[in-house]
Amino acid sequence: MNSRKLLSETRRTFPATKVHCQQPSRILIVDVTSPSWTNTCSVLSEALENTLCLACSLTGPCRVPLLSLYVVQNQQECLLPFTQVKENFARIQACISELRSLPREGCFPQGGNGVVQAVQDGLQQFKQYSRHAAAGGSANSSVEITILTSQSGKEMVKQLEKKLKDVDLVCLRRIQAIEVLKRDFLEPEDVEQCMPAEEPSSNDIAILGMDIDVQTIEDNVISLEMLFKTWLHDYGTEREHLQLLLPSGGFSHATAPKTTLMCLKCDLQERLLDPALLSGTADGTMRAADFNSPCQMAAWPATVLYKLRVVKALKSEGVCESVLYGLPFIIKPTSCWQLDWDELETNQHSFHALCHSLLKRKWMLLAKREPQNTSPNWNIVVHSYYIIVPSDSATLLLKAVAIRELLLPSTFPALLAEHPERVHGLIESALNSLEVEVAYNPLHLKSNLYKYLKSMLYKPLHRQQAQPRDQRPERHQPKQHQSRVKATVAPLLMAPSPVQVFRPAGVRRDSCERSLLPKE
Numbered sequence: 001m002n003s004r005k006l007l008s009e010t011r012r013t014f015p016a017t018k019v020h021c022q023q024p025s026r027i028l029i030v031d032v033t034s035p036s037w038t039n040t041c042s043v044l045s046e047a048l049e050n051t052l053c054l055a056c057s058l059t060g061p062c063r064v065p066l067l068s069l070y071v072v073q074n075q076q077e078c079l080l081p082f083t084q085v086k087e088n089f090a091r092i093q094a095c096i097s098e099l100r101s102l103p104r105e106g107c108f109p110q111g112g113n114g115v116v117q118a119v120q121d122g123l124q125q126f127k128q129y130s131r132h133a134a135a136g137g138s139a140n141s142s143v144e145i146t147i148l149t150s151q152s153g154k155e156m157v158k159q160l161e162k163k164l165k166d167v168d169l170v171c172l173r174r175i176q177a178i179e180v181l182k183r184d185f186l187e188p189e190d191v192e193q194c195m196p197a198e199e200p201s202s203n204d205i206a207i208l209g210m211d212i213d214v215q216t217i218e219d220n221v222i223s224l225e226m227l228f229k230t231w232l233h234d235y236g237t238e239r240e241h242l243q244l245l246l247p248s249g250g251f252s253h254a255t256a257p258k259t260t261l262m263c264l265k266c267d268l269q270e271r272l273l274d275p276a277l278l279s280g281t282a283d284g285t286m287r288a289a290d291f292n293s294p295c296q297m298a299a300w301p302a303t304v305l306y307k308l309r310v311v312k313a314l315k316s317e318g319v320c321e322s323v324l325y326g327l328p329f330i331i332k333p334t335s336c337w338q339l340d341w342d343e344l345e346t347n348q349h350s351f352h353a354l355c356h357s358l359l360k361r362k363w364m365l366l367a368k369r370e371p372q373n374t375s376p377n378w379n380i381v382v383h384s385y386y387i388i389v390p391s392d393s394a395t396l397l398l399k400a401v402a403i404r405e406l407l408l409p410s411t412f413p414a415l416l417a418e419h420p421e422r423v424h425g426l427i428e429s430a431l432n433s434l435e436v437e438v439a440y441n442p443l444h445l446k447s448n449l450y451k452y453l454k455s456m457l458y459k460p461l462h463r464q465q466a467q468p469r470d471q472r473p474e475r476h477q478p479k480q481h482q483s484r485v486k487a488t489v490a491p492l493l494m495a496p497s498p499v500q501v502f503r504p505a506g507v508r509r510d511s512c513e514r515s516l517l518p519k520e
Helices: 003-011 037-057 089-100 114-135 153-163 188-194 221-232 341-361 421-432 449-457
Strands: 025-031 066-072 076-084 143-149 172-181 204-207 210-218 242-247 261-270 306-315 324-333 363-369 385-390 396-401
Touching (some): 037 089, 037 221, 037 449, 066 089, 076 089, 114 143, 261 341
Parallel strands (some): 242 306
Antiparallel strands (some): 324 396, 363 385
């Protein structure tokens, strides 16, 4: 079977028009017939609750618009019909509590077609929901299905291929078949080796005109949490997010026309969640920054096509980390479905060649952001500049760099050549008492962020206030429930960072989270 052809045909099944929400709806199918369900139940529930409390707290368009949850016992059961995630955390939390209360291992026999039946039922429910939503003026055109099971991923694919061959799969973007394995002794620093890949891997299987992603992960909170956090990424593939403009290499530096440019089409991906997006009202009516600002870029939501023109190359050792600011973004070759395969392949090869050349030369790139609006009404254009950093992976790092107007004067006094031995001894003693780690791992730090967000999101219905007797409803009249008060979330310092590692040039693999740029 020609997987390349099938994938190409699948890309073209998505509509070319702008839809209301490009994020896919989610169907989570949990196979509770696993022999290790006792352990998996608790870690799965915690990981799912943690991720969904983030999804409910982030301002802006909801990153997980709709969620449905199935469990497979003797037969499939829908614990949560399609529900809008935003402002429904209490209902989602009740569903997760029900998941926790399911009987433990040994209560249900393994095998059967319960998972496949849940897939079929979920697709049918999504089509019905979509028709109802379209009639109401909203639209969500695609769905992704995640299956958590202890069965072999390959066997699961065979079952799906056999049972779904006559089912309409136009709305189905992808199926993830996740084989959850039990590992009794797993250190946090080993988690990276078993993390779910963010990009399609060699285990991706194309059948039935759509993708089935087969993965294997450990049954611990961190691994499952990172799996669910992939839902928070931008899944819009209508167009590229960023155009990286390089001077054409067909001319010498002196004779090259300024209008001759080579364009690399790229996508932007968040490296971590912006803590500022956890501030404001829970319904997303406030934002911490104006994305129309000339000094602000955003990977979410990807509503703007950015253009960065490379103006200079910089020696890696010549960039001071103190002049970099803002959140980092990861640049990848685009996966825009509107490009044909030849253009996608050429663009990807060009991107990889750029990464290799920058690593070999030990260079970074200085790029200027092109203005979004070229209308004559814009008399003054404010330019922002960015540093593009290579790594030993097929990605680039993008960070904003200071310009003259933003830079404040600073003095850096030289270190004293001599200092009292008594003071030196005290400092050395203090440093010697510290625990030393080879690399910084964000998974080792907890900030109680999840607990705080859950406490703010879960607001039970308020008791009715006492009313005067003449205003009380008659006994036969139903009581009216007061609406839930919208929760507000205070600004937080730092959201937990994903464990996927961006390694700059010259940094060893064992130092996964070292400083991304050399200091002055």
